[in-house]
Amino acid sequence: MNTIGTRFRVTIFGASHDTCIGCVIDGIPAGIELDLDYIQKEVDCRKPVALIGTPRKEEDKVEVLAGLKDEVTTGIPLVIQIKNSNTDSSKYEKFKIIPRPGHADFPAFEKYGPAHDIRGGGQFSGRMTAPLTAAGAIAKEMLLGIDVKIAAYTQSIGSIDDPAEHTFKEIKRETKENPVHAADPEIALDMLNEILTAKDDGDSVGGIVRCLTEGLPVGVGEPFFDTLDGEIAKMMFAIPGVKGIEFGAGFKATKMRGSIHNDPYSVVDDYLIKTDTNNAGGVLGGLSNGMPLDFKVAFKPTASIFKEQKSVNLGKMEKETLLIEGRHDPCIVPRAVAPVEAATAIVLTDLCLRGDFIA
Numbered sequence: 001m002n003t004i005g006t007r008f009r010v011t012i013f014g015a016s017h018d019t020c021i022g023c024v025i026d027g028i029p030a031g032i033e034l035d036l037d038y039i040q041k042e043v044d045c046r047k048p049v050a051l052i053g054t055p056r057k058e059e060d061k062v063e064v065l066a067g068l069k070d071e072v073t074t075g076i077p078l079v080i081q082i083k084n085s086n087t088d089s090s091k092y093e094k095f096k097i098i099p100r101p102g103h104a105d106f107p108a109f110e111k112y113g114p115a116h117d118i119r120g121g122g123q124f125s126g127r128m129t130a131p132l133t134a135a136g137a138i139a140k141e142m143l144l145g146i147d148v149k150i151a152a153y154t155q156s157i158g159s160i161d162d163p164a165e166h167t168f169k170e171i172k173r174e175t176k177e178n179p180v181h182a183a184d185p186e187i188a189l190d191m192l193n194e195i196l197t198a199k200d201d202g203d204s205v206g207g208i209v210r211c212l213t214e215g216l217p218v219g220v221g222e223p224f225f226d227t228l229d230g231e232i233a234k235m236m237f238a239i240p241g242v243k244g245i246e247f248g249a250g251f252k253a254t255k256m257r258g259s260i261h262n263d264p265y266s267v268v269d270d271y272l273i274k275t276d277t278n279n280a281g282g283v284l285g286g287l288s289n290g291m292p293l294d295f296k297v298a299f300k301p302t303a304s305i306f307k308e309q310k311s312v313n314l315g316k317m318e319k320e321t322l323l324i325e326g327r328h329d330p331c332i333v334p335r336a337v338a339p340v341e342a343a344t345a346i347v348l349t350d351l352c353l354r355g356d357f358i359a
């Protein structure tokens with residue numbers, strides 16, 4: 001379905017080459033002041049950067065059509081539109097017959113038939129993360145009211161990895177300064193080169209976005225089924241190109257003993273309970289435990305590459321070689337940092353409303 005959330009419900013609409021894309025957000029209380037410049041800046045963070053992003057140039061102007069008066073919410077669903085203006089659908093026709101390996105073309109045609117809108121990837125396009133990011137910016141504004149903040153950064157691209165721990169402030173500062181949104185300026189250069197090298201080869205690369213929170217109170221999450229980690233994971237898999245998620249020590253936990261993996265408790269400032277390590281990634285029993293939520297999201301290499309690929313002709317039911325033309329991101333990761341933050345904010349706002357952490 002195209003709607004997520006219980007108390008903060010976000011519906012995404014439109015497709016990559018429709019007149020517009022957008023979102024409807026239900027559940028924002030009346031009387032909340034929204035900063036439209038902030039929302040626009042957040043959406044702009046996912047814009048492609050020259051050479052390492054798609055050449056498709058969209059203004060991505062966030063237009064609020066309903067639910068806001070004098071920048072204050074009125075309590076009715078907030079309707080946001082983002083126009084599509086720089087579309088070129090000409091290169092997509094052939095994927096109806098010869099599906100792109102790695103993209104949604106084949107299963108989408110099998111499911112929806114010839115009516116499936118394949119232009120620009122249709123409803124499966126990474127472009128749908130523009131309205132997601134707008135909704136997330138509003139969620140972030142609501143979370144700021146209870147001092148909850150979110151910061152994500154590019155932790156790896158291809159073989160270039162940033163294994164260091166970074167402070168929240170460092171992430172916030174550095175990711176704005178480099179085109180791959182890394183937390184380390186020197187590693188950012190290597191990451192940039194990794195993308196350029198793959199691109200020169202007509203190829204693509206994947207990578208990891210790491211996301212952290214600050215100020216998340218204890219007890220956010222609604223077990224049994226609407227656990228904090230479960231809701232975050234579901235949301236992350238809505239972002240096109242996501243192949244995995246791990247919290248804290250993640251898969252490495254399988255190689256640790258309990259004595260190493262358990263995060264020991266300490267009393268801080270006489271009143272706060274913290275853990276010395278954060279192998280749990282801030283979540284125990286599906287509830288936040290007062291430590292930063294800490295998870296990594298794995299992105300695959302972009303499917304649309306410019307090398308000859310093996311596919312099939314669905315009309316003739318024969319094998320056929322495919323050569324893709326058009327405008328594509330050689331790497332999704334830098335453009336996914338803002339959507340990961342936004343998607344996290346939407347889930348946290350919903351769960352914080354459900355748990356009465358937000359009035």
Ligand SMILES: Cc1cc2nc3c(=O)[nH]c(=O)nc-3n(C[C@H](O)[C@H](O)[C@H](O)COP(=O)(O)O)c2cc1C
Pocket residue numbers: 046054102103104121124125126127129239240241242300302303304327328329330332335336339
């Ligand atoms: C911000 C963003 C930009 C993307 N750009 C492209 C692109 O230019 N070309 C492409 O083939 N896939 C791109 N993707 C990924 C595809 O949309 C995605 O792989 C496809 O819809 C299939 O879904 P899946 O990978 O989740 O299975 C992008 C994803 C995101 C989040």
Ligand SMILES: C=C(O[C@@H]1CC(C(=O)O)=C[C@@H](OP(=O)(O)O)[C@H]1O)C(=O)O
Pocket residue numbers: 016054055056058087088119120121124125126127128130240326327328329
């Ligand atoms: C337009 C965006 O990215 C698009 C995501 C995308 C895909 O398959 O996901 C394919 C390309 O679409 P098009 O062929 O229309 O240029 C990208 O440009 C965007 O993110 O705003």
